[in-house]
Amino acid sequence: MGGAGLDGLPGWVTLLRAPNPGPMTLDGTNTWVLRAPGEDHGVVVDPGPLDEGHLARIAERGPFHFILVTHGHHDHVEGAARLSEMLGGTAVLAADPAHCVGAEPLDPAEKLGGGGLEIQVLDTPGHTADSVCFLVECGNEQVMLTGDTILGRGTTVVAKPDGDLGDYLRSLDVLAAYGKVSMLPGHGPVRADVAAVAREYREHRRERLAQVEAAMAAGADTPEKVVDLVYPEIEPRLRFAAEWSAAAQLDYLRHKNRESGTPADRLDRL
Numbered sequence: 001m002g003g004a005g006l007d008g009l010p011g012w013v014t015l016l017r018a019p020n021p022g023p024m025t026l027d028g029t030n031t032w033v034l035r036a037p038g039e040d041h042g043v044v045v046d047p048g049p050l051d052e053g054h055l056a057r058i059a060e061r062g063p064f065h066f067i068l069v070t071h072g073h074h075d076h077v078e079g080a081a082r083l084s085e086m087l088g089g090t091a092v093l094a095a096d097p098a099h100c101v102g103a104e105p106l107d108p109a110e111k112l113g114g115g116g117l118e119i120q121v122l123d124t125p126g127h128t129a130d131s132v133c134f135l136v137e138c139g140n141e142q143v144m145l146t147g148d149t150i151l152g153r154g155t156t157v158v159a160k161p162d163g164d165l166g167d168y169l170r171s172l173d174v175l176a177a178y179g180k181v182s183m184l185p186g187h188g189p190v191r192a193d194v195a196a197v198a199r200e201y202r203e204h205r206r207e208r209l210a211q212v213e214a215a216m217a218a219g220a221d222t223p224e225k226v227v228d229l230v231y232p233e234i235e236p237r238l239r240f241a242a243e244w245s246a247a248a249q250l251d252y253l254r255h256k257n258r259e260s261g262t263p264a265d266r267l268d269r270l
């Protein structure tokens, strides 16, 4: 573990956790500061919410080449424009042009260089349509920043309005192909092996899909009815998230069944 810090992180990675804990954010949003040894300029990933104290703590660790955003949910990007301003106009790079400041949108498959860091942008839609991951290399060490595509614990939500379970499963396949790379998630703790966690997530999704398929066969035809059957113990405050997941699973299964249906089934649906 050359250069590893207390929690197994390489010495060039710092975690600043935003003070926004909650049912969807776990302990709060993880803001990551990356700076290669001996370099003046670092890189920030996911500035987090518009919280002046949190943003000031990030700014103290500047200067930065740029600010990266994993996806457009407000708990990751809300503070980005303000942080850029505090830093005197540092560019914000996101896949969605709406969140960029002074830069073109990220091009998936793009490689960004900055002060001893090599950053590969991976197109990983599913949690949202604009979700990307960043594979960052510094010397002979690599980390994968996964945003909300994979969290440090629990599962993520294929979120309304633009999440898509088919895309999400393909994105997990992409991450599962990476081997043993440390994973820096948007929420929750660091994990030692992104590929292993991606495989666990895939397995969990398959189990859930089988349960939803059984619920559909038992007559559940709305997200509400699926949640009643598949997540009977759900906490009331998390029910909306379970209904989002159920809606995404119903969409996915209906689409799959249409594609694999018999010709007669297809005619029925014309």
Ligand SMILES: [Zn+2]
Pocket (backbone or CB within 6 Å): 071, 073, 127, 148
């Ligand atoms: Zn999110």
